[in-house]
Amino acid sequence: MTTGSSVTDSSSPNPARPEQGEMPFAVVMGKAITELPKDLYIPPQALEVFLEAFEGPLDLLLYLIRRQNLDILEIDVSEITEQYMRYVELMDALQFELAAEYLLMAAMLAEIKSRMLLPRSEMVDDEEEDPRAQLIRRLQEYERYKKAAEEIDELPRLGRDTWAGSAEPPDLERARPHPEVEMRELLLALSEVLRRADMFESHHIQREALSTRERMSEVLERLVGRQFVPFVSLFSEREGRLGVVVTFLAVLELIKESLVEIVQTESFGPIHVKARVE
Known part of the structure; x- marks a missing residue:
């Protein structure tokens, strides 16, 4: 069993942890572990520790301590600290968050082991809680947050999984029907x-005879090339009632x-006349 201090850089082209079935993932008290627990997630660039009692990912070590499959007194915490420092030096800046998580794990192990090694009286032993139980609770809480973080990371993220649309919507011209006159x-x-x-x-004068057909031609000439002409602008008050009646009949x-149409922009609004376009 390897007793020296070394750090595995799993980001190298040849990972130190091979595929399952080729060689064990870890060695615990001289026993090889070839299959990881189903409820344990180990990051791709996990910290590998090499101790007398354990060789493998630090995540698995904490898992075994929590399950009471490994006595914490068998673990050399100082050796973990040294290997952690070398791990931080090798880690890329983008993975510094993962290294910070392992710092918390190592600090928890050091605290629990120091409390286990301190002498305690029988009265204190009866009243004080087993520090390993505190470790288990902390690890459980850590795993809950870790799992929640993984679930959040899997959610669609703007700029990574989805992108905001940049296309401008087309200008839609709504046809506004004119109210009937x-x-x-x-x-x-x-x-x-x-x-x-x-x-x-005010006085009567002799006027020229007005023709409805001629007035129709005059009205059409006024409407050519124009969109809308006010209805009242087609009449000339100077022609008197006769001229108004003739123009009205012409319209x-x-x-x-079907040569012209009359429209209103709104109910009870001004009336306009427009030449029909075939």
Whole structure:
């Protein structure tokens, strides 16, 4: 059995711990262990210790002490400390967190063994709790946190497993349907135009005859190349009531022939006229 002090650098190309079945994972009191416990997890770059009573991962050593399969008095804690210091020197900076965990384990072993070696009176023996029981509780708590950390690490992580989308969403243009224009509203607009037209009929003069067909052509010319034209802007109050009526009939005829359409941006809003585009 090896009694010297050495540290295994498992990050080298040829790992010191071979696959199961080729050689034992550890040696305890001269007995080879070829199969690890199912409830024990050992990190890939675990600290390997080489003592007279034990050779193998420090995680397995603490596991056996907790299960009372190995007496802590058989363990040379000072040798573990020396090997730990060399382990820290060999570890990469990215694995320093793992080395810190082993420092806690080694400190716990040193504390428990020192308390076991100190002389105690019979009264103290009856009242004081076995320090190994405290070690077991600490190890159990350590394993709970370690397991929780492993489960958290397996969760999807932004920047490692998932990435935030960077594509810009397309601009969606929603078609806003215009409310239908009721005849009642169209007549109300006409009455307002007629009221203003009456203001220009203070005296009678002879006017030219107005043609509905000609007025239809005039309205279409005004609508060409324009999106929406206010309904009231098609009328000229200076033409009087007759001109207003002729223009109104021309608009109705254009609507009937599907040459124009009337729209409102909102209910009870201003009425607009637009030429239909085939």
